[in-house]
Amino acid sequence: MSVTIDDYRYKLLKDIAGSASQQETKRFIDVAMMDLDEHKISVTQVSQFIDLMIHDLGYRDQTDNSKRQSGNIRIARIHLNEIKLNRKFGGGSPGEN
Secondary structure, X not given: OOOOHHHHHHHHHHHHHOOOOHHHHHHHHHHHHHHHHXXXXXXXXXXXXXXXXXXXXHXXXXXXXXXXXXXXXXXXHHHHHHHHHHOOOOOOOOOOO
């Protein structure tokens, strides 16, 4: 069975929500980015992946979460925006976290 990029995104969202710490949240994201690179996912698809992750995390941040989950969601959005800016995908702004 082949895993789609959407399946991968949903798994990452679940991992972020269940992270024990903000450092673990960042590690999940960094590993996901390395996996996308290793599987030679196009720059366009990676950019879309990041945009959708930021969007989905923004929605999740508005739901009733524990303090830990809210902190993980916020750090995930910040980290994804930093990755996007560092990879020069354009789009997102530093204030979008």
